[in-house]
Amino acid sequence: MKKIGVITGTRAEYGLLKPLIKAIDDAKVLQLQLFVTGMHLMSEFGNTYLQIEKDGFTIDAKVDDGLKGDSALAISKAVGKATIGFAETFGEFNPDMIVVLGDRSEILAAATAAVISNIPVAHIHGGETTEGAYDEFIRHAITKMSHLHFASCEVYRNRIIQLGEQPHTVFNVGAIGIDSIKNLQLLDKKSFEESIATKLDKKSVLITFHPVTMENCTAEVQFQELLSALDKLKNTTLIFTKPNSDKGGRAIIDMIDSYVENNIAKAISFISLGQLRYLSALKYVDFVIGNSSSGILEVPYFHIPTINIGDRQKGRVAPISVIHCAPNEHEISSSIIKTTNKNFLDEISKQELLFGNGDATNKIINKLTTYNNKNLKKSFYDLKPTCFEKL
Template identity: 35%
Template sequence: MAERVTICVVSSGRADYGLIRPILDALRADPWTVGQLLLTGTHADPRFGSDADDLIEADALVPMPLDGDDSGTAARGAAAVLTGVVEALERLTPDAVLIVGDRYEILAVAQAAMLLRLPLIHLGGGDVTEGAIDEGIRHAVSKLAQVHLVTHAEAARRLRQLGEEDWRIHTVGNPSLDSLAAAAALPDAALEGLLGRPLGADNLLVCFHPVTLLPDGGRAEFDALLAALGELPASTHLWITRPNADPGHEGLTRHLTDWASGRANASIHATLGAAYLPLMARCRAVVGNSSSGLTEAPSLGIPTVNVGVRQQGRLAGETVFHCAGEAAAIRAALAKAMAANLAGAINPYGDGKTVPRILSVLTSLPERDTLMHKRFIDIEVAGG
């Protein structure tokens, strides 16, 4: 694409906004690119945290109705996203669409781009999370995408295994790591202003989401996590983010609210927003089943206790301590994590220089016809 290229960057909620924001800023700062922002998913739903400034700034906002807590609600919400995103993209007329990850509403965005014959740029393909429906969604989106921005070499190998052409695959790292140095340098007073309360003597960041491939949605694992956290001393403050919008979130949120009631050392947040990474840098550990503990915490030298099966199969470095979703196992993993010497630990998801690599890819995209006509590359298997 020799002329100035317009790329519509899509975010579906708090989980991917930290990934797309530095990319959007780079696109808007570069003279050869135009960055558009399309918000969908839970961005307009205050139950999951929304930022009024981001909503005002967006070039398009596509709400996702979530009037229930079951799989049917998710399916109907995704259908509404498909319709709304088609209308938004027809109005915005970008040259390409950039999406992140593996949420069900992101699959709807990918469908919209495909049906409108817009080149799709996918960040985060090739990862593995065997405990959630995200696994199938991620690989499906990869097959719909024309350009792949992957966070590590193993992910690139898996995309080649899926038949993707090598020239379409770019190993760039995780873009959220580019802003970690600034996040860690935020003064305590400024961070406490964002949080609305003082930091504890010790701090833990707790993030647990529904486990969509378990019959109970992860409730037993969540109960075990809360039991383990309940035994920690009152001097340890628990900064807890609410579960995401996956089916089963309402039950987990009610249980969490009841459990935290009357506990002075526990605070629940719909989203921590700009405080999330600076707070992570002040914590003794990250605990739960969020991918950020595997992808971002290592660069800060913060250990992660990864609970249960949600992230099963995802690449993890030496700062990650896996444990079963049982109270005794969680207690043991927490003790081990907080006693560990992590000096010199390497984050397998990148070096904090991802955004310039992404911008280099986006400013040198081939012509549209070349992008849109994909070939399937067979891999010869020994003995097959």
């Protein structure tokens, strides 16, 4: 039995990983080790480790990073504590490989501890770019510490190779979030409305806005521009999902709470919708707005528009359903108008889907099962001079 340690630190990340966690748990030749950290263990973000247990999974270890606040100092301290915690956890459980997704600071801590402990790392969603967030640096650092790479499209696979990773270790498996869209039984409209205790108006919008961590003191300004644009909408239900524990995130949470309190007839908010309610919402809302990667990766599969605000996701490959706009009220309002354009909506209904067909889990399981982790030495893959000329 090959012991596979899966790391999860946020509700959204867990939603993406859930099909893979179950597949590892069900595999005859793999043994699941589930290590929970980050926001899952924080009461202010809903103690979402309880949902993991409710889903029937056994949590082998909880690695508390001790995060208090959302300043740069607080997050840096949390990375240090998490690195210590993962080093101790890996020493106790001795996984044969760990699986990590994305680019958050607690994932960096896990990868760092694994590399020093000579434990190979499998990384999901590498090769992507987000110029507006320091996640960009963390993601590429994790790529260089990883031995297996599962990219969401061919552009990202090529970028991982460009970073010096051997092509035979880099696989285009598609976006793992599509697996749940394909396989999960979503709620009908009545059941969804009951689950959020709100009847949807003639129109409805899902809003997820995270701070732009490469900029200082702009989160509140940008989010206020968004609120001003949303304020103009009539007969529209506004569904806010609150941001993660990123630097500056709590200021946005406070603004959401204040806005909902003052607009109780049309606005609601959630610390976490959870995967089922979130994906079900995408069946019934008219568009999604904010700066979440989900608006680019998962939302297009529902053939509805995404308004992507500002630079947080700048650099990502995006289908035509994604409308990019500056973080000011005028451009946001113009983008909202575009979501009603019949020609644009017709284009979306026929758009090419860029991130796979919902079979990422099976592809990842196959590679985890067959990977030989005897030799952890890595040689840098140099692109040929002709490749540099093309770049």
